[in-house]
Amino acid sequence: MKCDQARELILTDYMDSEPGCGLRHEVDEHLRQCVSCCEFREVAREKIIGQFASARVEDPPEFVWRGIREKIMSKAGVSHGILANSAAAIRLAFSSLLSIPRPVAVLVAGVMIAILLLSAAPGMRRRALYGYLNEQITFIANLDDGEADGSDIFDTDIQIGADNFL
Amino acid sequence: MPEISNELIMRAAKGDVDAFEEIYKATSRFVYNVALRTTNNRDNASEVTQDVFLKVYNSLRNFAFRSSFKTWVYRIAVNTAINHCKARSRHERGRIEYDPAVHDTEVSGSARSGLDEAESERRMAHLLGLLDPDQRACIVLREIEGLDYRSIADTLGININTVRSRLKRARERLMKAPGKEWRP
Structure with missing residues (x-):
């Protein structure tokens, strides 16, 4: 070697x-x-x-663990805080809804449902309206055919009105 | 270092701070001393130790039990200390100074042994300051922590032959330091 x-x-x-x-x-x-x-x-x-x-082996100073623990706890606290705040916000929203008086809530709900139904089916609304008008026109015409007198103007007016609608 | 059970690790991974404190007690001496010898400064060693344990705590959920927990902590400790040292060296344009604050506590003692010990620590700090952070980590793990080559390689995540070459270069550098001369 x-x-x-x-x-x-x-x-x-x-x-x-x-x-x-x-x-x-x-x-x-x-x-x-x-x-x-x-x-x-x-x-x-x-x-x-x-x-x-002869190298000396030392323990870390006390404050090192305290610092680590504080950082861990503060981080955990922040995340818990975010969750807690979110949960509180949700609870608050629901509780404000529940605090409305019941009759008012029912009335509001009914109006909302009616608006929704009418806006969802406009054809139904028009058909109901035309049906009602035709019934009224027929009824008035029948009155005119019978004993009515001096009512030409009225009859004409009705006919015009019905044409306008139909 | 006392053995750390898998059950303790799992409890700490679930956020049990008391379980993590047990892990800290079992490993902090190694971490702090490696940090102290590598950074050569008590304040930096404390800072590195805090960083290491926060990294360990935040990464516990990812620890897969495929390797030794001890080696895993060692690796985080050494890498954090080396990175801290390299960042500091860059900041100070590669100048590594001896920090008298590291070994000044024992000098005030009246005992002669205290003075000898302080002088020995001062000398050791000076010698470690002659090495680059990678070489220093190898020397600290070998000479102070007593790890064998395989454990050093596992800790640093390097090849065992790289451990050999780093130790050789580090020791060649130390042989040139003032003191007893060797003349070929």
Whole structure:
């Protein structure tokens, strides 16, 4: 094994005792023969392993969790707030409808239904109107054929009126 | 890190904050220390830790239990810390400064060991500051958290050979730092 290869392994798998380092035996063999690489290994141990061996492990400050909790709760509060506001708005709309006095509500509903029905069937409305007018014309004509006198003008007027309608 | 049950994760995913606090207690030390060593600043470490746990909380519903929960949290932690560090480095035009606020708490103590520890922490912070964020994350996971190459690769979502090459380059850089000299 050459020095370059040995030093590369010293800086990685050999130093970290990685189980996948199949060349550990060869590195050891090389180190027995190479003073320079032995020195390299010692300096590496001191400047790398030794520097971090005393690293202190700390717990995060208390305020970190408080901050996280506050953010979670405020976010949950906002979403609950939106839902609550929506529900309240719906409840308010229904309650304002329910607060109308019942007779007024029934009357309003009846008018609304009548308007809807009439607007939905205009032909029915016209037929009813024409039927009523024809009945009235026939009735007045019959009166004229009988005992009526001096009523020509009236008869003519009626005929004109009926023509206008029909 | 204590084991976290799937039942606890599912409770937290449904919005149980107390269950999430248990997860926080079990993982926050790792997250905070990785953030502290990677960002080299206590304020930034606290900020990163908050970001990490808010990301974890918001993503819990998407956790599919296909990988280890621990590895998943580690990955979010390291990536958040690296991204924070890179953004900060860009902001400061690539200049990474040693922040004396990181390791100044123990110096006021009268004990000699406290002074030694403070000096050791200062030195460590300086060495980590010599590395780029990706190399620093590898060194922190290996030297301080004690993860093996496979776990580092899983945590960072990179190939195991990339872990090797990052560690090698990082250590070559550390070998050139002032201190005991090695002359070929």
